[in-house]
Amino acid sequence: MQRLRIADTEDKLRKLQRELILREDFQSVAYSELLWNEALDDFSHSIIAQSELICFILMLIVHLSKSSLITFPLPLMVFFWGVLAIPRPSKSFWLVTAFYIQFIIVFRLLFCNELVQTLIYSEKEISDNNPFSVQRLLAIDPNINGSFWDIALLAMVFFHRYKLLRLGMCRVDFQVRERHLSFSDDLMQEEGDEKMLDEVQFLNFCLLNEYFVLSKISKSTSCEKFCEALLMKKIPSSMDWYPWMVGCDISCLILISFFYLILGHGGSGNIYLNIPFLFELRTAMDWTFTSTALTMADFTRMENYYNEIEAQHCWILFDHWTNNYFPTRKGQPTPTSGKFFKGVLSIIALIIIILAPILLFAFLNSFGTRAPPKSIHFVASIEGYPALYSTDTVFNDETMSHLSKHNMQTLINELTNLEESDIKRNALSFISDYTYQDVFLINLTHHSLRNWDISLPGKKQLMNELHSSKTMRIVFEMSLLRTVDSKQRSHNFILATALTSMQSKIFLNLINGSITTARMSFPFAQFLFAPPNGYLLPVNVINLALKRIHSVSTWQYHGDYWSVTWDQKFVIFVDRVIPSWITIIVGSGGMIAMYIAVILVVGRFVREIVRTPIHKAVIQNIPNCENLLRLFHDIYVVREKRKFYLESRLYGKLVFLMRSPETLIRWCRYRPLYS
Template identity: 25%
Template sequence: MKPYKPPKFNRDAIRSGDYYMFEELEDEVCDLEEKEEDESGDENDPLYPSGKRKMSMSQFLTSALKTDLKKATDLALAGQSPQASDGSTGLGPLPESVCSPQERAAFFHARSEPCDAPLSHSSTSTRSERHPVYGVGDPLSGQGPEKRPDEGEGPSDQKSLGPEEEDEKSPNIWHKIVTFLKFAWAFVESAMVSMTIYLNRFSRDYRYVRKVLTVEKKMLKEKPGFGLGIRSGSGMIWEPPPGATASPSHLPSVDEIDQRDFMKQSDTPAFIYLVQAMWFAFIAHTDSVCYFMVFLHQVSEPTILSLPLPLMVFLWGTLSVPRPTKTFWVTMIAYTEVIVVIKCMFQFELLPWHEESLSEKSPFFPPRILGIERDPHYAVYDLVLLLIIFLHRFMLKSMGLWKSTNEDEIQLEEGEHYFMMEEGLESNTLPSAHTENMDTTEEGNNLRHRFGSQRSRIATRAGRQLLMVEQPAEEGDEQSPPAEVSESGGQLVVVKAQAQSLCQHFPKAFSMMTSKYGESVKIFFKDLLSPSKKVKADVYAYMFMCDFFNFLVIIFGFAAFGPQREDDGGVLSYLEENKVPIPFLIMLILQFALIVIDRALFLRKYILGKLVFQFCLVVGVHIWLFFVLPGVTERSFREALTPQMWYMVKCFYLLLSAYQIRSGYPTRILGNFVCKRYNIINMVLFKGFMFVPFLFELRALMDWVWTDTSMTLWDWLKMEDIFAHIFGLKCERRMEQEYPQPRGQKKAALVKYIMGGSFLFLIIGIIWFPLVIFALGNTVGMPNLPRDMSMTLSISSYPPLYSVSVQSPSITKFSEAEWNQLTTTYKSNRGAQTFFSNYDYEDVAVAKFSHNASNIWTISPPDRLRLIDEIQSNKEIIFQLSWNLVRKSASKSSTGKASDSSKWIMDKTHETERKEFIKIIKMDANATNITIGHLFPKFLKFTNRDTVHPVPQLMKGDTEEEKSLRKLTLRLYRGSFLDTGITEEWWGISELCGGENFDILKHLPQYSCDHLVMYVFNDKAFPETLSIISGGGIIACYIGIVYVASRVLRSIISGSTYRIMFTEVPCVDHILQLCLDIYLVRESGELALEEDLFAKLIFLYRSPETMIKWTRPRADDEADVEEESVAHPAPQQ
């Protein structure tokens, strides 16, 4: 055998996977289920003791899905939790034998009682943890269940009931109504329980400390001699005796305290618990309430005077470790009071700017931007903020957190002062008090006063604890020590104070002052950046949600961030015009850049960079929102809701960011935040995450760039794709275990109709959608009548004879009565009735053209002579009537304009018409008019495809022209106007009132021989959302929707054979654990081990045999071994 040679390069290591990596399969430990149960075990803490808590919403809905509504409702209303007996965190899967609803209910009733059969537990098997082991009474064993004396009749005995009893057992409508009402109340109660559990998670620490303090106070008061103490010192301050304040040796745990509370309040309704949980959540986080009130105060009054409040919150309070100091809250209280006083001073009417402020609308009006503008409610938010801060101050005092541990230098009067070493403190440097030799120190103030003590305690810079004693009674008795020191025999420290001029020691005094006030700042940043004082936390997911929400706010509310425009319809109006405003683009890019920078800092765990980013962001946001934005939009910040929403969400982001800085980044970043559990909610959230375009790719690329790894980019993407696939399979297998289908049982009709019926209707809808959308166009569309119509009659290449254009009110809409008159006129014409069925009365427009042309016939004498010669020479004279219609555009691809024309040729067969036409042109006094052929369209159809053509169904005739067009009469008019002496010529045309169709047309609404009356039938305009689909017509709609959808569906179904190897995996726990191990060793810096584990994962996908072996359920392996051992017993020797 060749010796093993470790790979030298990355690619060799990645491809070095082999079978030896999987030889120790039995030693592999997979604790995914244990981790999941530990995470879900939080529900056991907050409210109800174990075994007594009512159902939460998830437990109630799971119970309802696994049994039926009635049984689940009975369990919930009885106050029994499905996990009360077995200690599990949720309802496990049903045994395969439990099929009928009666058996399911009996199974759950059995699970609520102690189980005599032992349960098998295995850390490497998920099925053994989920399924109980049944004994002789197991339905799978073929033997009937052993009855107990106290048990009733089983389900099999119910079959012997008589018909009358069966009728009584069968539910009627009233029982169903009662069951539904009970279910509704149980659902509401479970929702309250879930809300209570959720709220109590936020107040657990506070409730525990509060209860322990209550117990300690009670035990202290029960001690004999409570209230005894001594008074000592110059101020005679009372102190308890030594040892009285020591903590007791044994205190009850929080579980014992909860048990006592439950025994007292076991029958308390869930609503009371919910109110109690809301109250505790409020008082446990009064600091967050104070912060929220500061943000609300700034949103309501965005002034320079109130701006320091949020800046102090973001740059001081929220960054203090471990909590905001007493100095911070005192500063907040003092500054808020100063704001109230300043506002009150400027509320008098005699100030000159109050009259101007009524008409001044500028956001930078000085009294308004400063915050001193007169307002009857000027101090409402300030007083509410003070009230909340004082409430928080009271809560801190009740918890003993208001006392400051800071040390302040003391100022001693000139002379000698005596201090005694505290008892129990050894000192080898100080002599006895009776000796004359004194230990001296350097000049300067080296003594500091400790706050929070009953007596005047002093601490030196060296750390020695001193206790101030009374001064001697007489000035001459300086060398005799105080009586208190003499009696106790303690050590004495004498401090001699001398007054000196500050100017003599100015450099040193300035240095001491700088160090005094700069030390606190130094300690502030040192505690903030020190990793030793932090409890790691991960709130990046919530920060990303805030940023993503603000991203959407900018997209849909950009109009509030830009300059005011009267016709501004927001971003959609810009997109409709295919324009992108530069400010909109800059804001989106900046918001996106902030998300990327935050992600980079999170991956690098760079606390200092995050702190700098936090400071820049706080200052930049407040400058932009309260100074730049009002100048750009020319309106105050509080006049638009969108910037206020953006600011409030950004404040929540900054709070989370400050908490992240204060707590520190997590040591290990393992996978996606939605992949922590394997239930249906996480699966749906992860599918949504994968559905967002480029989100998965962006996250993977950023993680690879800012994470220390030995993988190449393509290996990283391969690893992320494997994890995403395995996580989805894990969630599916979890759902299969939670809701198993019994073997050999047909699918329920309800499931088949819901799932199969939904897909069936979806496919049928896709097939018939184009036809339905065009057939129902008149139902979903809107009337779209022409707003401009014109008609022109021309002859060959000569100037037009007649030209008229009409608009409203010459274009009118049909009324319902006129529509009924029209349909009644054609009631015997089936073709007309079919045509009318596609329209409503709102779709018909009536246009009345004038008899006289609106243009002067400006033909020159030579052209007149040439026209006469052409008519006399029997050449073809072409008469052309064209019409143009304009209406509102229904879609981007439509112009809303349509035109068409008709022609009539005067050939040599029309001898009579030629003679009359020559007479008219030659100005013969006997000439009257001339009748020309079918040119005028009485009925037009205006389609959505921007086409207009005559309607042939409403008139009779032998040819298409006779069915669609009407004859016209022409007449040339001459005259002069306004005494100009200039003779003008113009043509007049009219419809020939006679003929075969005149008997029908004369009964039409608004018909008149004095005008050219035209009826236009208009197709309805599709809504803008449907215009995109229907704009290309039926064929394009079929190709774009039906064909593409069929190809996508076919690719999903037909390609399943190639994915069976990787999708139908029985157990993915080992593969998922291997992926998590790769994440773990990567975060630990073991890059060589990362390569080995990734090589193992790659080889697993290369070897189908190993994949089958590694994904086989462990319970099945153990069962096979047991069966083989039973079938083939070992031979006896």
């Protein structure tokens, strides 16, 4: 405390601060606080240094937050005045900007008041959602937010003006020019050097020339002023590229370091070792084409030892790096900064790995692109006989349309008003994944587009079977075609259901002409689902919730062809087509198969990193690998020098170290430094 009181210079204070940080009882807490203080200082200095750029960005954000005619001058001022001013915007620019922002704030506060709007506009005009209404164009609609950005911009402009005033950068050109002229006179009086006199006279000539040019421009018209100022040679200004160069270098270093750590130290590592048969092939080729006194088994064991020691060396370097920035002393708790760097990042990474399949399937529909249906083919036939009804529908505005927003909302409301049940919740969950643009209505033509081609003997046989007690089945086939990646993709749906005795009798009466029209019900669901690949499927959750399992239709036989009229339109939920790379990742097993794959493959990989077997404790707890690595390098050197006897002796020494933990501990401990 006494030394702190007598420290009268900045150097002495910094020396005391370093000594305080080196103390073990203060290091863990003080160093982390020092890091946060330095980060806060750097952030504040960056804000101060780039205040002009921040003002420009905030001016654009103000216009984007509430686009209107009253904020439209702000981006124009940025792009046609602020950024074109060299070397910096003038004092007038900041005064106009501050005044205009204050005008916008006062204008909005005045006209956004409900009482003022009620007096000026009618209730219909206030509730109008027309984007070209006066409230929208002038940004005085109470529903438009964004006043926070107005205040932030005004505060930043005032702060930037204060910075310019403190730095003396808001003076007019005449004051600066007058200062240069007076400064040159002082130089001529004090210095008698001819060279200095010539330089000062040249400076005066340049300044006077610029003064006459400016005075000439002032006498011209505004258009001539603008053109002459645009074509006149500007004072050369330098751009400080150093921060951008440093930022680019840091980004490149991070990418290179990340790639280097993935591959491992020296170009080898976990990726190289985990590629199947690559390590074995490389080791066999090295032993075959390298002159060595070791057997193939000894050569392979030595490579394995080297990989283990090199990997441990990488972990030691990583631990040293983390301990330098987040130190932890023995007998003291780990500082919060170290826990956040190691622990929180590990927790987030593990949670992302665990939830990755669920998140992928949850947002799977958002990755895809819409592929609307192009055509549909519908066939109804009695099993074993030609089709009774066949139609082909090309989807266009007349025969197929998206489900309107109103109808989509009506369907959702109909599901919402049902009693609470698992089926209702599943139906709402299913329909929430789709928008009205993904749902299509299908209108099938009433009359069959093809005649009922059946011979007289076949017709008599069909009538006999319908008249008998034999169970007949009617088959409905629907095929949906859509274009995906310039290819035609088909989705089929087949439903075969047995005819009841009453339905068989109805078909018999229709064929023999006893009746002309009949209504029948079949278990053909109204709501269908077209997945990215595969067959059309009924949406059971919606069909069960709304009780649309059966469809009622009216049948007519006209002698040569049939007519079928359905009471309700069919609705198809068309799933989006996901990219091929996502299809490869997801596979055909679905979320469960992918989740099992993640748990087995990624989980095993993570477990290998975290797991520490007892038989590897000797290697994985080595504090210093330098001596062992030096021994490996010596073996490689003597092998290159073809000293095979020495190679065998050094390898024997290496094997002895691996078999003797006590000797290995002595070899791998840090040597104390003596002064």
